Amino acid sequence: MIDVDDLTFVYGKHTPVFEGFNWHVETGEAWAVIGPSGCGKTTLLVLLTGLRHPSGGSIRIAGEPVTRPRPETGLILQDHGLLPWATIRENARLGLKIREFYGPDGRHAPRGERLSRAAAEERVQRWLERLGIAGLAQKYPQQVSGGQRQRTAIARTLALEPDLLLMDEPFSALDAPTREDLQELTVELQHETGLTMVIVTHNIEEAVYLGRKILVLHEPPNREAHIVENPGAGQPGYRNSAAYLQQIETVRGLLGGRA
Amino acid sequence: MRKRLSLTNLAAGLVMFLVLWQVLAWVVNRPILPPPTVVLPVFVKLLPGVLGRHTLASAGRVLAATGAAALLATPIGLGLGQMRALDRIFSPLIAIVYPIPKIVLLPVIYVLFGISNFSKIFLIALILFFQVLVVVRDQAANLRPELIFSVRSLGAGRRALFRFVYLPASLPAVLTALRVSVGTAIAVLFIAEQSLTEWGLGYYIVVRTYQVLRYPEMYAGILAMSLLGLGLYFILDFAERRVNPHLYVEEG
Numbered sequence: 001m002i003d004v005d006d007l008t009f010v011y012g013k014h015t016p017v018f019e020g021f022n023w024h025v026e027t028g029e030a031w032a033v034i035g036p037s038g039c040g041k042t043t044l045l046v047l048l049t050g051l052r053h054p055s056g057g058s059i060r061i062a063g064e065p066v067t068r069p070r071p072e073t074g075l076i077l078q079d080h081g082l083l084p085w086a087t088i089r090e091n092a093r094l095g096l097k098i099r100e101f102y103g104p105d106g107r108h109a110p111r112g113e114r115l116s117r118a119a120a121e122e123r124v125q126r127w128l129e130r131l132g133i134a135g136l137a138q139k140y141p142q143q144v145s146g147g148q149r150q151r152t153a154i155a156r157t158l159a160l161e162p163d164l165l166l167m168d169e170p171f172s173a174l175d176a177p178t179r180e181d182l183q184e185l186t187v188e189l190q191h192e193t194g195l196t197m198v199i200v201t202h203n204i205e206e207a208v209y210l211g212r213k214i215l216v217l218h219e220p221p222n223r224e225a226h227i228v229e230n231p232g233a234g235q236p237g238y239r240n241s242a243a244y245l246q247q248i249e250t251v252r253g254l255l256g257g258r259a
Numbered sequence: 260m261r262k263r264l265s266l267t268n269l270a271a272g273l274v275m276f277l278v279l280w281q282v283l284a285w286v287v288n289r290p291i292l293p294p295p296t297v298v299l300p301v302f303v304k305l306l307p308g309v310l311g312r313h314t315l316a317s318a319g320r321v322l323a324a325t326g327a328a329a330l331l332a333t334p335i336g337l338g339l340g341q342m343r344a345l346d347r348i349f350s351p352l353i354a355i356v357y358p359i360p361k362i363v364l365l366p367v368i369y370v371l372f373g374i375s376n377f378s379k380i381f382l383i384a385l386i387l388f389f390q391v392l393v394v395v396r397d398q399a400a401n402l403r404p405e406l407i408f409s410v411r412s413l414g415a416g417r418r419a420l421f422r423f424v425y426l427p428a429s430l431p432a433v434l435t436a437l438r439v440s441v442g443t444a445i446a447v448l449f450i451a452e453q454s455l456t457e458w459g460l461g462y463y464i465v466v467r468t469y470q471v472l473r474y475p476e477m478y479a480g481i482l483a484m485s486l487l488g489l490g491l492y493f494i495l496d497f498a499e500r501r502v503n504p505h506l507y508v509e510e511g
Contacts, residue, residue, distance in 0.1 A: 049412065051408075051411075069411065069412065069414070071414045073412075074412075075409065075412035077405060077408065077409055077412075078405075079403070079405035079406070079409070080409075081405050081406050081408065081409025081410065082406075083406070083410075083423070083424070083427070084505055085427055085428070085431070085502075085503060085504075085505050086427075086505075094410070094413060094423065095413035095414065097423065098410075098413050098414050098415045098419045098423065099414060101418075101419050101422065101423075102414070102416075102419065107416075108414040108415070108416055108419070109414055139508075140504075140505040140508055141505075142505065142508075143508060153409070156413065157413070160413065160414075
């Protein structure tokens with residue numbers, strides 16, 4: 001799904017963030033990317049979105065080099081990015097409206113996808129219901145909780161039926177119970193959709209809970225992908241198991257006990 | 260959440276206003292302050308005729324100026340708000356020009372554009388232009404980059420960003436700016452219409468009635484001008500609510 005080959009990336013004249021970096025993600029995998037501030041985890045995600053370009057090497061997604069944002073890639077950020085003047089339903093529908101606006105041009109919307117208005121409505125309704133926010137459809141973002149806003153952002157992205165979901169610290173701004181709720185929801189959604197998922201986080205517990213594989217980044221330059229296999233992630237009751245705590249210790253050790 | 264002026268409140272305000280006017284007229288008891296019982300019949304009688312034509316002339320000037328200012332200032336404000344470099348160049352200039360009372364430029368405008376309707380419209384549009392420009396610029400600059408970034412991640416390019424983000428974000432700001440400056444616009448219109456025209460409420464109030472001591476007719480003109488301002492204010496206020504319903508809901 002994702003092939004990062006011999007990637008080099010430098011901001012201006014700084015130390016390269018990545019230098020000859022290789023990393024591969026298979027379809028349907030759930031990855032967490034973790035590392036201290038400034039390690040380049042968000043940079044990696046931004047490169048995957050196509051909003052920035054490698055200084056050297058290549059990034060391919062589904063076999064295609066990433067030169068600009070792919071319409072099939074979904075992105076969820078810490079900031080929900082909802083339009084304050086639009087209701088929850090209108091916000092959830094925004095991605096589909098943008099696709100309708102451009103038509104299936106292959107640039108802004110996947111080629112060949114034509115969705116009738118009724119089908120789009122139906123799809124939005126389905127995701128609102130799945131995310132438990134259908135009852136709030138007529139409310140505005142300011143009227144709902146932080147967790148419900150982030151659920152709206154997730155509905156908005158999943159309504160586009162992406163084949164790859166990138167998340168950058170999606171739950172960091174939420175309180176602990178809400179965060180755990182949404183982490184569980186993420187695991188469920190990943191099971192249901194078989195979506196390839198990459199979540200960037202600075203939180204070790206979150207990385208171990210969500211990532212069946214964990215990419216650990218360090219102070220730049222990153223030359224090698226340090227990968228922790230974490231097959232227990234996504235299993236019921238994982239959060240309370242000894243294996244979970246053990247994995248947290250492993251990752252903490254790899255991070256040098258600092259993060 | 261902003262309060263909405265209800266119909267009952269509006270009626271109550273109107274009654275209080277008329278009562279106060281009547282009482283004042285009794286107390287002052289001079290021709291310069293005729294009571295509403297004298298003015299209102301004159302107003303009703305004149306409105307379908309000569310007063311109506313003066314009112315339409317004034318309304319036409321304000322509406323033309325409002326439209327021109329909104330259409331010109333909105334795109335420029337959006338551009339400045341989103342392009343930091345451009346804003347840095349122009350913001351000192353705008354900061355200096357913005358507070359200048361544009362009415363002082365009236366003679367200059369007459370010389371440049373002639374004694375025409377256009378000159379009067381230009382002056383009012385100039386005032387509204389800066390009001391709208393500054394508000395739209397600040398509104399566009401306040402759009403968080405995270406919001407733009409996430410809408411772009413849904414596939415939006417420049418055109419969709421304009422259609423789904425910038426336009427809906429700035430329209431309420433345009434209406435707010437127009438609503439708060441409608442009073443100034445009418446005031447300037449009043450001054451600009453006092454000379455070098457034969458139509459308009461400013462001319463009617465000062466030249467056709469005040470200077471010839473026709474006070475009840477003068478008050479009919481004042482009433483028409485007040486209603487013009489009030490009407491524009493309510494139309495803009497109504498439009499604002501329509502495009503901006505999220506500001507009028509209870510916080511959750």
